[in-house]
Amino acid sequence: MATYIVLLLCFARGVMSCDNAVTRDQWGARPSRGINLMSTPVGFVFIHHTAMSYCFDQNACSQELRVIQNYHMDNRSWDDLGYNFLIGEDGRVYEARGWDRIGAHTYGWNDVAVAFSIMGNFNDRLPNDKALTALKNVIACGIKMGKITHNYKMYGHRDVRQTECPGNSLYALIKTWDHFGHTKPIKPTSSSQY
Ligand SMILES: [Zn+2]
Structure with missing residues (x-):
């Protein structure tokens, strides 16, 4: 029984928490000008x-966000920061548009995809x-x-776009990951205006 409890505790500690993203309030986001939900x-x-600054702690990453x-809002005239989530080299995930909102990150794919930057x-x-x-x-979550x-x-x-993004080194790495799509993505027909 004792062994069982110890195992259970170890297991619980190994499981990541899915509610620990830094919220918009916590990083000091401006209100969005509009919200479009995706399915x-x-x-x-x-x-x-x-392709901007690196950041290694919550203050610097929040400032960068x-x-x-x-x-994105003032120069590109978007409703909000374009990505769904950003990630810093502090190991934190920062909520931008979140899970349920159509972003402005990957032209033609925004309403059928989630973007991490x-x-x-x-x-x-x-x-x-x-x-x-x-x-x-965060993907597992x-x-x-x-x-x-x-x-x-x-x-x-x-x-899907003429760009260096996400950078040669990072791109070479994600190409080795299990879910990487080695064939060109085919867009679902439901996707149109984003
Ligand atoms: Zn990009």
Whole structure:
């Protein structure tokens, strides 16, 4: 019995928590100008990098999110920060549009995909282990919460758009992951205006 309890505790500790993303309030987000909901679970995951600053603690990452949100809302005139979630090299996941909102991250795919963007430029180096673990965990959480399908396909932004994103090093890594889509993605016919 004692062994059983110890095992159970170890197991519980090993399971990631799915409600520990840094919320919009916590990083100081501006209100969104509009909200469009998408139907979930989605079958596509797109990986991005911000190609901007790296950040290694919650204060710096929160500051960076505010910079990116201002850029997306003021310079690009989007309703909000474009990605669904961002990830810092502090190992934290930051909520942007969240699981249920159509983003502005991967033109033509925004209403059928969720996008995770790691903060920094990953052409010449990989994100640290903390950030990569956070990315894997948040995808696992998305599946557990019914927001991402079990048989989802993962792509880099560059697979559907002329861009360096998510950077050469990060792209080479995600190509080795199980869910990476080695054939061109085929868009569901329901997707149109995003
Ligand atoms: Zn991108």
